[in-house]
Amino acid sequence: MAQTQTIFIIDDQESVRSALAEMLSVFGYNVETFESADDFLGKLDGERSGCIVADVRMPGTDGIELTRELARRQVGLPVVLISGHGDVPMAVAAIKAGAEDFIEKPVDDIQLVAAINRGLSHTTERLAQSQSLQSLKERFGRLTRREAEVFDLVVQGFTSQGIGAQLDISPRTVESYRVQIMEKMQAESVAVLVRFAVRLGRITP
């Protein structure tokens, strides 16, 4: 259960990467470094757990954009942003984007470690959630167009008859789809299916 936590250091400057990696290693963290956000995103496998420490200003995707992208992808990893020339509007944007903290250089080791630990304490749950969400999305993706249509109507509470009327097909056919849907989604009841739909954002709770 206790998966290894890794600190992902993302900075375009080699000197900063190695300094941070050295420092965090001393504190006992398992560290990996990346020279750009895009490099990191490309190697993201969704299986890893830990905390990201990234510079705000970088060529390509910057730290704040990275944070937004991770949120958009519903990756549960917390992000601690570091800035050399940070100003208030940038800090506001960073936190609004969902960053765990925004730290100015020169970095205070204690402050950084504290931020990382705050992030790590939230990460495990979020990761588990995002993994199961990933699995859900895959299962939903296996539904055919028609099945997805029926799915949406089922979780809205329509009966097979009503769905058949709306799609102008036989209720029997709808029931065939329902069976397929329940199987593919691995839902043993409509109630579970509705919760899946909520998690998938296909209906608002």
Next chain:
Amino acid sequence: MAQTQTIFIIDDQESVRSALAEMLSVFGYNVETFESADDFLGKLDGERSGCIVADVRMPGTDGIELTRELARRQVGLPVVLISGHGDVPMAVAAIKAGAEDFIEKPVDDIQLVAAINRGLSHTTERLAQSQSLQSLKERFGRLTRREAEVFDLVVQGFTSQGIGAQLDISPRTVESYRVQIMEKMQAESVAVLVRFAVRLGRITP
């Protein structure tokens, strides 16, 4: 339905209050001023809607503490914080506390108005949402103990038989409760009931 929106200006300096009030009045807002956060909190009646514009540094409760206090009390009013000597850590604390924005002096009118409007648009949604949630809670509150038990099991996907077995009562009886539950909750299908349950926080989506 469309309630009057008010901008609540909170600043210990009279000159700032009047200047902001004057400026926002020109932009067509309905404005009220308070000379301290505690003054404002004392006069909060919970019926008002709008947006708070507060200075960060004030005698007594400061702007960030005010923001936290409002969050704690679950007041839906958005807060735009203004700071004369703002720094990055303060901005981080402000946004983490839930402030809509953190603006440095000298205040850019356009920026302030933009932040206020963002806040107001959130207020409206939150208000509508909290109202319908309120209604849901009331309806749920009308369920008897037994009905609430059955409710929880139904939205978890158990069948009447399964529920009867768990509660050690006849499946027929369970169905009686189901009818009552559907009526009281005003849900026309199990799917809708499950969504209600999610909104009520009785099940995790």
Next chain:
DNA sequence: AAAAAACTGCGTAATTTTACCCATGTATCG
């Protein structure tokens, strides 16, 4: 204390959903 309301429980019948089977036509892809 009497009346009203609410909680709890069950039965029957009609409707709906599930669980198994199955077949046909179309489109797509190697």
Next chain:
DNA sequence: CGATACATGGGTAAAATTACGCAGTTTTTT
């Protein structure tokens, strides 16, 4: 062209839900 996936439709029987009615026991209200 054959294999495969998709959309469509069906039958039957079991299981589940819904609708409607009824009754004893608590609790609340008047």
